[in-house]
Amino acid sequence: MNFTRNAKAQWKGSGKEGHGTLTTDSTVLENTQYSFNTRFEDGKGTNPEELIGAAHAGCFAMQLSFLLGEADYTPNTLDVSAKVSFKDGEIVKVTLDLKGDVPEIEASEFKKIATKAKDVCPISKLLDTEIVLNASLA
Known part of the structure; x- marks a missing residue:
């Protein structure tokens, strides 16, 4: 595509x-x-870092859904937040916090598939920074 x-x-x-x-x-x-x-500061409007966070969270959630489907799991929900850390003129880290509701999956399998999704997500591959994943099941 x-x-x-x-x-x-x-x-x-x-x-x-x-x-x-x-x-x-x-x-x-x-x-x-x-x-x-x-x-x-705090103003009404958006900024590049929150847009990157939204793009990363959305891309990762969709990628994870595809990979779960390939493993015969269908998530009820995948809640992802992305915290983009900016320091001294550069993005130094993105932390993805994932909470999944996926019937019949073991926690270890969920974390394995989530880690793969983090690694192959197009936005993850675009970013030249540390990406941390915290994954848990509901």
């Missing part, structure tokens, strides 16, 4: 006082605000 997805950013003004918008072709983000405040 081959495809291309598109997003665009517009920034106006200086780094600290300026502001920008993000838009995706799907329009899920449509002129969504971001700024110094939303990135480094």
Whole structure:
């Protein structure tokens, strides 16, 4: 399967006082605000790091679902949170916290498949940083 997805950013003004918008072709983000405040302080809007976290959590959950299916398991739910850690101008770690409700799977098998999903998830492969996985069953 081959495809291309598109997003665009517009920034106006200086780094600290300026502001920008993000838009995706799907329009899920449509002129969504971001700024110094939303990135480094508490402001209304989004920021690149939380978008990376959302992309990583979503990609990993879907990848895990596919791998569980290949092993004849169907998850009821896979709840994933991604904590993106930023330090001194770079993303230094992403922590994926996974809680799965998967009938009839042993914890060791679940962790094995979840680890594989972390390793082969396209967003994991894109990121050049430490990725930590904490996995548990409900």
